[in-house]
Amino acid sequence: MSLDGAATIDARRGTPAAGARLPPGRAGRLLASRRVRDLGLKVSGVLTVLLALELCSRVGLLSRDWFPPVTDTYAELFRLGMGRPLWVEIGRTLNGWAIGLALATLLAVPFGILLGSSPAAYRMSRVVIEFCRPVPSVALIPLAVLVYGVGLEMKVFLIVFVTFWPILLQVVYGVTDVDPVVRDTARAYGLPAHARFFRITLPSAAPYIATGLRIAAAIALVLAVTAELVVGAPGLGQSIVVAQSNAQLPRMYALIIVTGLVGWVLNMAFQAVERRLLRWHPSQRQEESR
Amino acid sequence: MSRRVLGFLLELALPAALLIGYGLWAHRAGSFYFPPLDEIFRYFRELWLFDRVGSDLLPSLARMLAGYAASVVIGVGLGLLLGMYRPLRVAAEPVVEFLRALPAPALIPFSLLMFGAGNASKVFVIVLGAVWPILLNTIDGVRGVDPQALDMARAHRIPPGARIVRIILPGAGPRVFAGMRTSLAIAIILMVVSEMVASSNGLGYFVLEQQRSFAIPEMWTGIILLGVLGFVLNWIFLRVERRVLRWHRGARGLLAEHEPAAGAPSSLKKTPTPEKSDA
Numbered sequence: 001m002s003l004d005g006a007a008t009i010d011a012r013r014g015t016p017a018a019g020a021r022l023p024p025g026r027a028g029r030l031l032a033s034r035r036v037r038d039l040g041l042k043v044s045g046v047l048t049v050l051l052a053l054e055l056c057s058r059v060g061l062l063s064r065d066w067f068p069p070v071t072d073t074y075a076e077l078f079r080l081g082m083g084r085p086l087w088v089e090i091g092r093t094l095n096g097w098a099i100g101l102a103l104a105t106l107l108a109v110p111f112g113i114l115l116g117s118s119p120a121a122y123r124m125s126r127v128v129i130e131f132c133r134p135v136p137s138v139a140l141i142p143l144a145v146l147v148y149g150v151g152l153e154m155k156v157f158l159i160v161f162v163t164f165w166p167i168l169l170q171v172v173y174g175v176t177d178v179d180p181v182v183r184d185t186a187r188a189y190g191l192p193a194h195a196r197f198f199r200i201t202l203p204s205a206a207p208y209i210a211t212g213l214r215i216a217a218a219i220a221l222v223l224a225v226t227a228e229l230v231v232g233a234p235g236l237g238q239s240i241v242v243a244q245s246n247a248q249l250p251r252m253y254a255l256i257i258v259t260g261l262v263g264w265v266l267n268m269a270f271q272a273v274e275r276r277l278l279r280w281h282p283s284q285r286q287e288e289s290r
Numbered sequence: 291m292s293r294r295v296l297g298f299l300l301e302l303a304l305p306a307a308l309l310i311g312y313g314l315w316a317h318r319a320g321s322f323y324f325p326p327l328d329e330i331f332r333y334f335r336e337l338w339l340f341d342r343v344g345s346d347l348l349p350s351l352a353r354m355l356a357g358y359a360a361s362v363v364i365g366v367g368l369g370l371l372l373g374m375y376r377p378l379r380v381a382a383e384p385v386v387e388f389l390r391a392l393p394a395p396a397l398i399p400f401s402l403l404m405f406g407a408g409n410a411s412k413v414f415v416i417v418l419g420a421v422w423p424i425l426l427n428t429i430d431g432v433r434g435v436d437p438q439a440l441d442m443a444r445a446h447r448i449p450p451g452a453r454i455v456r457i458i459l460p461g462a463g464p465r466v467f468a469g470m471r472t473s474l475a476i477a478i479i480l481m482v483v484s485e486m487v488a489s490s491n492g493l494g495y496f497v498l499e500q501q502r503s504f505a506i507p508e509m510w511t512g513i514i515l516l517g518v519l520g521f522v523l524n525w526i527f528l529r530v531e532r533r534v535l536r537w538h539r540g541a542r543g544l545l546a547e548h549e550p551a552a553g554a555p556s557s558l559k560k561t562p563t564p565e566k567s568d569a
Contacts, residue, residue, distance in 0.1 A: 038380045045381030066403035123297060124304045131305070131521055136475075138482045138494070139516035142501030142509055146323050222393040229395050230486045230498070237396065244399040252399060260392030267391050 068249045077254035086255075090262060093235035096152055097224045100159025101217060108164045109209065112171025117201070122172065129165070137162035137219075138226060145231050155227045155235075162223055163216035170212025174205030207274075207281050214270045221263050236262070325507045334511040342496070347515070350492040353409055354481040357416025361473055365421045366466060369428025370454065373462070379429065386425070394419030394476075395483050402488055412484040412492075419480045420473040427469030431462025464538050467531045474527055478520050493519075 050070050056062040057069040080086040115122045140158060148154040178201055186196050228237025236259050243252035309327070316326040338347070372379040397418050398411075405411035435458050443453050459466075485494030497512035 041377055041381040042384050046384050048381075049385050066400075120300070123301050127301050127305045128308065131517070135517040136478045136482050136520050138479050138486070139497060139513045141486070142497050143323075143513065146501060146506070146509075218391070222395065225393040226395040226483050229398060230483065240396055240399055244403070249403075256392070256396050256400060259396045260388050263391035263393055264388055 066249065068253065072250045073253040073257070076250035077257060080251070080254055080258070086258065089234070089236050089239050090258065093221075093224050093228065093237070093262070096155035096159065096227075096233075096235070097217075097220050099152075100156045100224070101163060101213075101220045103156065104160045104163040104167060104216060104220075105213065107160070108167035108212075109171055112168045113175055113201075113205075115168070116172040116175025116205070129168070133165045133169070137223060138230075141227060141230055144227075150231050150233050152233070154231070155224055155233055158223050158227055159220045163220050166215045166219065167209070167212040170208045170215075171205060174208025175201055177208070178204045203281075207278055210270075210274045210278060214267070214274065217266055217270055218263065221266060225259060323506060325510065329507050330510045330514070333507045334514065337508060337511050338515055346491055346493055346496045349409075350481055350485065350494070351519075353412050353484075353492070354416065354477050356409075357413040357481070358420060358474065358477040360413065360417045361420040361424055361477065362470060364417065365424025365469065365473070366428050369425045369462075369466075370432060370458065372425075373429040373432025374458070386422070389418075390422040390426070394480055398484060398487050401484075407488045407490075412481070412489070415484045416477050416480045420477040423472040423476070424466065424469040427465040427472075428462055431465030432458055434465065435461035460537075464535055467535060471524075471527060471531070474523060475520070478516075478523065482516065 053062070053067075054070040057064060057067050115125060137158065140161060144154045144157050148157055182200055182204075183196070186200055191199070224235065225237040227233050228235040229241055230237075232238050232241070236255060240252055240255045240259070243249075243255055312324075313327045316324050372382055394415060398415055401411040401414045401418075405414055439457050439461070440453070443457055448456070481492070482494035482497075485492035486498045489495040493512060493516055497509055497516070500506075500509035500512060
């Protein structure tokens, strides 16, 4: 989900789209030059922020007591990246994340298909869903600690409980959103139920399921880090707290940056897989040509 | 009419069955961690009517609302700016993408260093988490404003201020609200998390503290209260959204859809692309 696709031609601005009017060679060149310019803008955006932070810290606008210069943080980040412990912590966080997300998917997709294909079942569970979904997930942390102790199981329980809902709702929505003409046509042609399911329902629900998974993946990471941070399950969150209480500020900031990078990489990966697997789907094609 | 009553009963059947099932099981099992319902409700009455409302509930709500309000103002303001000026948008993209992907609770230690253990650090964390869905949806909404309306406004020399208030903001309205709905849930979650670390009052503090002193029924009352709070705030939000966006639903012919059709999730209105959600 980029703020602005690199190849976007702003036809909406009122200026005629470059690609539509110009001979292909020139349009391509224009597009390429635009891409280069955008890259320059992005790089300068990041550099501006980093430079501003560095200056503020060096000059003393941001107190050194709690904000070391960015260069120190990055030096520490580099040192950490070279060593093994950082990767162990990342692995621990991702371990809980992956198990929780996988379990939630395994539970939510069949349930969602059931609720999506049976209005009566949906109505019956509606109140429960509507009540459980807005419950702030983190309220369950104390309960999870009581029942499962401080460890992987607690993290997994929290992640499953919380990511279950967004996946479920997306699946229900996807299954109910099948084009009725297509569904009726398939029925009229006498396609057997399982073929209807695998050929029609599942493919047309796929983009929704993918969206649900992407949302759930981000939430799962937040929960994993929160659990580590609040109750001290081993992982990135815990090492941030440890660094803070040892007053190793550059290390703390470096670990926060690592956490952000992990989230960013996961998000990118999900988007890339989604684009690749759903290349055939109209929603993706639209996005590309837009 | 009787059909509606029947449908209503059907909707209530499962929750009722679950509650009764839990009640029976908890009585029989006598589990330490899962106390019977009547015990929880007795404690709930003792604690939350209205003994701890002033000391824990209100501070939590105040911090949450402050953080949420700041997120809306910052998100919509920045969103307008970035949505209208492409170079700025492109330049800001990597930074925004990174900050958005960063799990907000990871910033709690940073916030504590910067603001101390008071209210400011908690509000700061809430803003850092809740601002992104509003920002991104506002940008998208602004970019999706009908270009003909904009050209028309320009041709009629409508000043930029009025253009923003009369055309761009209403045009982006539905997307802004979609973002605000996602952000509301995030703000509540971050309210709880921020109170679980270095705090002396608030719902998050209360729940964790009760667990640490093994006051299990008390802990459950906190969890239930948080659930009710999330539910109520969401409900209020949907009311406000329906009112503010009445013209939009009317223009789209959605007004007749007051009662969501059976089989369609009421929380997921017809939107062609799933909204940008975030955590």
